[in-house]
Amino acid sequence: MSNITKILKTPLRISIAILLLGMLSRIFHWAYATETIFIAFTAILVLYTIRFWKKDTKLFIDIVKMVMVTSWALNGLFRVVDLPFTLLFQILIAISFITWFIMEGTAYFLDEDRRQKNNMARVLWNLAMVIGALAIIAGSLLNMLNASYAIPLLAIGITIIVAYILKDVFAASKKGKEDHGNGEFQL
Known part of the structure; x- marks a missing residue:
């Protein structure tokens, strides 16, 4: 991952947390679950x-990610309102995901400059993330x-994954001047 500042990182994370809460609401058949997901x-x-459009230079990998996220979001929207053609979006998601995984894969999640120190709190939060992901898989x-x-x-x-995402969102604002490479532009 390069040192380029990620634009709209916090609003995207909050949107993903809201999506997960909407899915949880749908599982429990709570009111407004469909609207929240939409x-x-x-x-x-x-x-x-x-x-994507705010990026100065758009590489092929950026286009692949845009296709993947757009197809995923449109597939979700089409499924929420029961429209056809979700198979087309699922095929686009699969192709773009495979392309992304071949080009970037797990290296996307690594800290290349190794500036972040692994303290006990970070290790415990990462363990919670793994446990949350495993709980979702096992529960499914x-x-x-x-x-x-x-x-x-x-x-x-x-719930664990949402807590992890929101912890990242709100803990990033407390870091302040310690983490210069994690700033972002707001509209």
């Missing part, structure tokens, strides 16, 4: 499009098997 997908689509698989504790496990996983 608004979150729309926000992700608009914010990422703005982020167990839900397909109609296990009685699948939905609570899925809910716990989603």
Whole structure:
């Protein structure tokens, strides 16, 4: 990952957290779940499009990411309002994801300049993220098997991931002058 400042990083993270909360609401059949998911997908689509067009230089990998996020958001919007042609978006998502994984893959998540120190709090939060992801996967698989504790496990996983995302959003503002490379532009 380069040192280029990420535009609209915080609003995108908040939109993803809202999307996850909307999905959790849909699992529990709470009111306004569909509307929350629709608004979150729309926000992700608009914010990422703005982020893409604000970039000075657009590399091929940037276009691949734009296709992947746009296809994913449109697929979500089409599914929410029960429109056809979601298979087309799913194919675009798969192709762009495979292309992205081949070109950038897990290196995207690595800190190339190794400036961040791994203290105990960071290790525990990363462990929580892994546990949350595993809880979502296990809850989803167990839900397909109609296990009685699948939905609570899925809910716990989603809650942990949302907490992790929101911790990143609000902890970034407290870092202040320590982290110069993590600033962002606001509209």
